[in-house]
Amino acid sequence: MSDGSCFIIGAGDLTVGSIPYHKDTDYMIAADGGLMYCEVLGIEPDLVIGDFDSLDEGLSGAVEELERTAPEKIRRLPAEKDDTDMVAAVREGLALGYRRFYMYGACGGRLEHTLANIQLMKYLKNRGAEGFLCDGAGMSLLVQDEEIVLKETLEGYINIFCMGDSAQGVTLKNLKYELEDAELTDDFPLGVSNEFIGKPASISVKQGTLLVMIDLAE
Numbered sequence: 180m181s182d183g184s185c186f187i188i189g190a191g192d193l194t195v196g197s198i199p200y201h202k203d204t205d206y207m208i209a210a211d212g213g214l215m216y217c218e219v220l221g222i223e224p225d226l227v228i229g230d231f232d233s234l235d236e237g238l239s240g241a242v243e244e245l246e247r248t249a250p251e252k253i254r255r256l257p258a259e260k261d262d263t264d265m266v267a268a269v270r271e272g273l274a275l276g277y278r279r280f281y282m283y284g285a286c287g288g289r290l291e292h293t294l295a296n297i298q299l300m301k302y303l304k305n306r307g308a309e310g311f312l313c314d315g316a317g318m319s320l321l322v323q324d325e326e327i328v329l330k331e332t333l334e335g336y337i338n339i340f341c342m343g344d345s346a347q348g349v350t351l352k353n354l355k356y357e358l359e360d361a362e363l364t365d366d367f368p369l370g371v372s373n374e375f376i377g378k379p380a381s382i383s384v385k386q387g388t389l390l391v392m393i394d395l396a397e
Contacts, residue, residue, distance in 0.1 A: 181206070184279040185272035188213035188224075189265050189296070192287025194315040198222070206277060210264040213284050214238055226271060228254040229264040263295055269303065269310075278308040286314045297390065301342065304388070316395040326383035327391075329375075335396035339363070339370030339382065339389050348385025353378035363389070 183204035190212025198220060200207055209217045211229025215238055231242050245253050256267055265285060272280060280303060285296040300310035300321045312319040316335070320327075321342065329337075337354065341363040351358040355374040363369055370389075382391060 181276040181278070183277065184281055185269075185275070185277035187265060187268045187272070187280060187282045187285070188216050188222075189268075189282065189284035189292075190215070190288070191284045191292060191296075192314060193284040195283065195313070196220075198281075198283060206272065206275060208268045208271060210268045210284075212238075214241065216284055224252070226252055226254065226268075228256065228268050228271060230256045230258045230260070232258050263292065265292075265296055265299060266302075269299060273303075273306060273308065280308060280310045281313055282310060283313050285312050286319075297342075300390075301388065317393055318395075319390065319392045321388055322382055322384055322391055323388040324384065324386060326381060329380040329382070329393075331377055331379045333375045333380070333393070333395060334377075335375060336394040337373045337375060337380065338392040338394070339373065340368065340392070341365045341370075342388040342390050346384050346387030346389055348383070349387075349389065350381070350383045352381040354380050360385075363387075 183206060185206045185208065186198060186200045187208045187210055189210045193216050200222065207222060207224045209224040209227045211231060214227055217224050227242065227245060231239065242253065269280060282296060286293045296312055303310040304321050304323050344365055346363045349358055349361045349363050353376060355376055
């Protein structure tokens with residue numbers, strides 16, 4: 180198991196100017212069109228993976244050059260496959276022993292890919308790993324049969340949704356709207372548009388999975 184983190188950059192929306200990736204300890208994967216963002220950010224990925232069917236001429240040339248000079252850094256996938264490029268990237272990271280995944284460029288663009296990447300966080304949870312979808316000043320994560328505490332310095336909105344038919348024993352503390360041992364269901368958005376109040380926010384669920392979406396004030 181690696182002590183570092185696996186960073187994956189996809190081809191969705193990306194509005195950050197930098198990524199807290201440390202080359203000495205972390206692993207960077209460009210998932211298909213995410214290679215473009217790596218070029219812009221000046222990051223050399225450790226691995227580039229995808230079917231590469233939608234890259235522009237310049238990036239296609241970069242992939243072909245890597246295949247000639249560093250073929251170990253390329254995983255070319257068939258266009259028709261069960262795994263999305265992000266799923267394939269996550270599988271590579273898991274196989275290398277990483278258990279903490281930060282996924283950028285994984286939201287926006289095509290809605291079905293955003294939903295697929297939310298499900299991908301559940302895939303990671305079920306394998307003893309943690310996944311975070313990062314987008315601008317926001318981040319999404321899952322809380323499953325556990326409690327998390329967020330820093331008191333956070334400002335902005337927090338949204339909490341049930342992932343599954345129901346989540347039992349949901350308790351929210353030190354947020355504008357609190358809950359105590361409540362049930363959240365997947366057919367009513369009770370947890371939308373909550374707010375941080377300058378205290379360590381606690382989110383816990385006794386049984387079930389919660390999707391936590393954080394939208395920080397800039």
